[in-house]
Structure formats: structure tokens, C-alpha cells
Amino acid sequence: DHILLQHNRRTLEDSFTRSVNFYELMNQRRSVRFFSKEPVSEKVIENLIRTAGTAPSGAHTEPWQFVAVRDPDYKQKIREIVESEEEINYMKRMGSQWTNDLRALRTTHIKEYLTDAPWLVLVFKQVYTPLPDGRKRNNYYHEISTALSGGILLAAIQNAGLVTLTSTPMNCGPALKSLLGRPAHEKLLLLLPVGLPSATCTVPNIHRKKLNEILTVF
């Protein structure tokens, strides 16, 4: 069953201008580690997740699940899980190269943003899908598909004037899964606090690679 593609044609000028404007908007994105406690409406969070759900996926498996946490008790429990694992990561698990690479970012295992941010959005990938008859449908490319969806989510957050921190809490997956009652076939991919930056929010003064460092044209 195939249908004609709906496509809104844009003029060359419009296409170019939009490409510049979107670059400028996205280039303002920074990973934020200091959040304001100001609330963000659930309707906006819903629209952000709807947008993430438009991502392509291998064989249209849509292998993603989003959990949005606003409840303060749950946020507190999530913070405790992440901080206790991160303390071990910083102390023992990570090699000296990793801690060195991270020094410039001045990150520690204390994560106030996990209780300050009005929302925590957890992104799970579905490694397989359980079928009604008990068999498992393997989800090809579940990690790439879910990360692509995560990239679209980051764009949606930035577009809405909100901020986030992209994080992949090391070794926290099982405890967070069990706290949030997620099933066996899901694995945590990303944990994104979403909200507004604190009034005094600072970010590392880092620079991005130039176009000629990331693009080759044939």
C-alpha cells in the first residue's frame, strides 16, 4: 500500500535561508548543568516527545520509549541512583585518560540538575519487541534508530527555547529500569534533564570544529 508523498516545495532562496537560520538556532545549543526550578508545561514535553517519535527507524520498528519524570520523589530517587553510580565511575571505573578528558568540563558526581530540572526525560531503546505468541521480534538498528530520535528530540528542545544535558548514565540502566517499571526488552540510552537554565548558568568555554574539519566534498 503506497501513497503519493506530500511535499511542500520551497524556493531555493527560502531553502537556503532556512538552512542558515536553523544552523544558527542549533549552534546556540549547549549542554546545561545548572537548571532553574521553573516548571515547564506537560503539553510542551508531550510535543517534544511527539517530535522525537517522527524519527526514521530500521524497518519502521519505532524501537523507542520515553519516560518523562516530573514527580519530585522519583527525581530524588533517580538522582540517588545516578550519583552513587557516578561516584564509583569517577573513583574507580574510569581510566585516568577519561577523567583527564573530563577535567575541562569540571563535572563531578554531584548532579543537582537531576532534582532542579522540572523534567527528566529518559530515552529507552527496545532491543526486541515481544510478540503476542511469546516470540521476540528483533529490532534491527535499535540503537542507531533511537539515537537518531534522540537527535531530533535535542533539536526540538532547543527549538522550544528549553535546555538539556545529554547524558548516558553509566551502569545506572538496571536500577533506573526497575524504578520506572520498564520491561526486560528495554535498555536505557539517554537521560535528559529538560527545563530552563539557572540565572547564573555557566558552560565550559569550548569551541566546535570548523566545517573543513568535518566535511569533505567529492
Next chain:
Amino acid sequence: DHILLQHNRRTLEDSFTRSVNFYELMNQRRSVRFFSKEPVSEKVIENLIRTAGTAPSGAHTEPWQFVAVRDPDYKQKIREIVESEEEINYMKRMGSQWTNDLRALRTTHIKEYLTDAPWLVLVFKQVYTPLPDGRKRNNYYHEISTALSGGILLAAIQNAGLVTLTSTPMNCGPALKSLLGRPAHEKLLLLLPVGLPSATCTVPNIHRKKLNEILTVF
């Protein structure tokens, strides 16, 4: 070295409206397999890649490299590599479940879009970065970071009124790497034809999961 975050505050209404509009724009995205031969300017492609380069990355490694191919001879060679591998994939490598899952999409190993589309954008992940002294810096989370960048790229393509097909050419990485002279530390993640749809372009009549199928709120 830390600096104050530059943040353009939006009103609640503006934030909500933008979240709706961006959802509607992204929800029009479809994977396109029939391209027009109309050219797309290199300046627009550059802006799309610049936008992809704003993605977050583990420890700010920026572990991505984009190759944009417009040269007809290179496109033809890429098509030959992909078609010959895909023929084997469809015939031998993929299990019957995979071919079954793909039936609704009516895809085959013939990929005219690889020579019709004005641009092919190949996205490589950098598994490590070779250091001047010969050592290798491991790029943590290179696959997730590069796929997040790919998601932002998909958003940028859609935003500019262009179309693409997300694809991960199975087993074509080594041949494509050698054709394009990519170094040992890079691996192909995505191959994206970018351009405009053909006048008669059709797409599979598929539906997306509803919000309550992908979002749980606490």
C-alpha cells in the same frame, strides 16, 4: 575556563507554539526512495553539515566526519558497491523475518536514488582519534554521539524543504571507505541521499505510534 550561558528566553506561549510547529514540520518527514535529479546548492549542503556539527558528543570528542558526494562518477561507483552488497543481503544474509518485515516497504537491491539524488551524504563515526605522538584517543560513545548528530542532520534536511532516505548500507563500509579515502579510525554509520523528491514519488502508507504508545509520565 567557563563562561555565562547565552540563552534567549521565550515566553510560555511562544515555546508552546514553536513546539507544535516543529512537531508538524518533522511529522511531514518521510524516507524518500525516488529522487528528482534537480541540483541542490553546495552552500545549503554545507549549512546542513554545519548544523549536524552542533551536536553534543561524549567528552566533546566530536567523533564525526561527513562526506558529501556530488560527482556523478563517484555516485555511480557508490551505487555499484551498495547494489552488489544489497543483492547478497537480500538473497542470503538476511533471515526470512527481515525480508518479511521489509516486504511492506517494497524495497529491493536496485537503488536508483543513489545516482538520481544530487548529493549523497555519508556519515562516518570516528572510533578513535590518532594523536600526533602515535597513540590513540578512544572516543567514548562515538556511535551514540554520531547518531545524535545524524538526527539533527535529518531535522536540518527536513527544515530546509529537502528529503532523504536514512540507510545503513550493510557490509558496504570497507569498500566505501576505501573509495572515499577515509582513514582506519572511521566507520560508516549512515548513507543519506539528499535532494528533492521525484514528481511521482510514493511512500509506504505506514503510520506512527501514538503518543501514549511511546510516552509514560511520572
